Amino acid sequence: MSTPTQLELTQRAEHLLREDAKKIEQLIAVQLDNLTAPKCPLYEEVLDTQMFGLSREIDFAVRAGLITREQGREIISELEQKLAHLYSLVLPSPTQG
């Protein structure tokens, strides 16, 4: 069994984190399609839990030297933009409190 190189480890780490971010995006898309009330507490709790889990993975990957802090911020930021876009398709007004 060959051991992975340092480059393979860092590339795999970033790939995995982007996959996990994609999974959250898909989960939220399914929820928004199926829930009649996207503002309900259960929906927000699922999102909070998933975002917390991803942020812990990213923080660990940064500390472990697999990705840079900047790469980590980028993954979160891109996910947030995609979620904001999904919201904008469902919610009538983004300024609505």
Next chain:
Amino acid sequence: MSTPTQLELTQRAEHLLREDAKKIEQLIAVQLDNLTAPKCPLYEEVLDTQMFGLSREIDFAVRAGLITREQGREIISELEQKLAHLYSLVLPSPTQG
């Protein structure tokens, strides 16, 4: 700046995970020292959140090829034993519902 070797990356990963497990143990020890009701919902929520975060870090480290599934299970199992010991010092009877 020298890039870390593959061995350094895997060793650092395991060290970080054990540190994170230690932090949860210390957090729970402080809580048990200070809370009059260790069975209160807030206490259990903090523990659940922390254990979830650690399990996500470990799962990521396994998938990224940094530690084995077995090493991951060992870190969680050792932490659970330490928490059970902390509980046993505070709660009068382990069989008490």
